[in-house]
Amino acid sequence: MADATAGERSGKVVIRNVGLMLSGDIDRPILDADTVVVVDGRIAAVEREADCDTSDAKTVVDARGTCLCPGLIDSHVHPVFGDWTPRQGQLGWIDSSMHGGVTTMISAGEVHLPGRPKDIVGLKALAITAQRAFDNFRPGGVKVLAGAPVIEKGMVESDFRELAESGVKLLGEIGLGSVKGGTEAATMVKWARRHGIQSTIHTGGPSIPGSGLIDKDVVLEADADIIGHINGGHTALSAAHVCELCERSTRAIEIVHNGNEKVALAAARAALELKCPHRVILGTDGPAGSGVQPLGILRMVAMLSSFADIPAEIAFCFATGNTARVRALDCGLIEVGRAADLVFMDRAQHTVGRTLLESVGLGDLPGVGMVMIDGLVRCGRSRNTPPATEVPMVVESRGTHAH
Numbered sequence: 001m002a003d004a005t006a007g008e009r010s011g012k013v014v015i016r017n018v019g020l021m022l023s024g025d026i027d028r029p030i031l032d033a034d035t036v037v038v039v040d041g042r043i044a045a046v047e048r049e050a051d052c053d054t055s056d057a058k059t060v061v062d063a064r065g066t067c068l069c070p071g072l073i074d075s076h077v078h079p080v081f082g083d084w085t086p087r088q089g090q091l092g093w094i095d096s097s098m099h100g101g102v103t104t105m106i107s108a109g110e111v112h113l114p115g116r117p118k119d120i121v122g123l124k125a126l127a128i129t130a131q132r133a134f135d136n137f138r139p140g141g142v143k144v145l146a147g148a149p150v151i152e153k154g155m156v157e158s159d160f161r162e163l164a165e166s167g168v169k170l171l172g173e174i175g176l177g178s179v180k181g182g183t184e185a186a187t188m189v190k191w192a193r194r195h196g197i198q199s200t201i202h203t204g205g206p207s208i209p210g211s212g213l214i215d216k217d218v219v220l221e222a223d224a225d226i227i228g229h230i231n232g233g234h235t236a237l238s239a240a241h242v243c244e245l246c247e248r249s250t251r252a253i254e255i256v257h258n259g260n261e262k263v264a265l266a267a268a269r270a271a272l273e274l275k276c277p278h279r280v281i282l283g284t285d286g287p288a289g290s291g292v293q294p295l296g297i298l299r300m301v302a303m304l305s306s307f308a309d310i311p312a313e314i315a316f317c318f319a320t321g322n323t324a325r326v327r328a329l330d331c332g333l334i335e336v337g338r339a340a341d342l343v344f345m346d347r348a349q350h351t352v353g354r355t356l357l358e359s360v361g362l363g364d365l366p367g368v369g370m371v372m373i374d375g376l377v378r379c380g381r382s383r384n385t386p387p388a389t390e391v392p393m394v395v396e397s398r399g400t401h402a403h
């Protein structure tokens with residue numbers, strides 16, 4: 001398992017013979033292309049093979065007709081340190097999620113740290129430490145954007161400025177700390193925004209003993225950038241209130257695995273009816289009481305596609321390009337200039353769906369055949385998904401020449 005963030009570079013990588021190119025862009029989810037060229041971790045071309053310069057590649061991957069999709073983004077996780085979660089006492093959960101196609105995770109707060117400090121100096125120190133630690137360490141190659149402080153009563157604007165100047169770009173879920181009122185939350189959200197820190201609010205009933213209810217009026221008044229787990233984590237607001245949030249707020253609609261599935265469908269349908277499917281983003285909210293879900297994002301895509309009749313190619317955008325746009329990330333789309341964070345998938349063996357997209361629309365999970373992060377192969381056939389019918393092959397791999 002390679003964990004370093006720096007050092008190894010992909011050089012030139014050619015991915016050819018792609019059978020289905022999913023862009024991650026909800027306005028144009030399928031691309032007419034069969035080849036991607038990567039140079040030093042960035043996508044340099046997305047074309048038909050005849051139109052690409054495929055010469056002198058360090059690595060050539062034959063996709064063997066499988067589907068190429070941007071790496072999945074989990075918009076809502078609770079990491080602590082390294083590839084360990086104390087919530088259920090598990091190791092390797094991030095690497096395991098990479099085998100589920102996840103290449104980027106976004107912390108909604110490092111709330112499971114045993115003895116987590118709640119005083120203001122302590123919570124700032126933890127956030128800065130978590131940001132630094134995950135910036136230096138990528139379990140399984142996964143980019144974990146962490147350092148998401150849980151705001152507490154008594155914080156002042158200079159605390160947010162100090163956090164921003166120290167590299168903190170996110171707030172943990174508002175509502176997990178002592179700030180639970182709409183007015184107070186709104187003030188801190190504004191301070192955060194002024195200093196370039198993005199905010200997420202917990203929506204719904206308490207997640208664990210000690211957390212509280214955040215109802216629709218608090219969510220609307222706080223006006224955080226992300227309506228965090230709009231379908232509850234776990235306990236949801238009423239479907240009517242969730243639809244009202246979709247309608248009255250313009251913020252991102254985050255749907256999570258560890259929430260209420262019926263309300264997840266209501267939220268997704270509301271977003272489609274309101275003609276704002278670009279606001280829908282997906283997370284797991286793991287690790288949590290429900291455990292770790294290495295396939296959680298794929299399960300959300302299949303669940304929404306099959307139950308809400310959302311074309312699978314659109315549902316994949318909820319977990320890729322939509323999140324990248326909302327979160328201002330440089331991944332999430334198969335587009336020139338983006339990070340080459342890619343997942344190769346095929347229909348699972350013996351699914352009744354005749355194509356990958358049809359199988360997902362029927363509620364089956366796809367098989368992951370390879371995951372690439374910054375142009376580097378992080379895994380071949382997934383140890384976690386059902387086996388893919390076809391998997392890509394590295395057909396050429398030149399080592400670095402000694403000079």
Ligand SMILES: [Zn+2]
Pocket residue numbers: 173202203207228229233
């Ligand atoms: Zn929550």
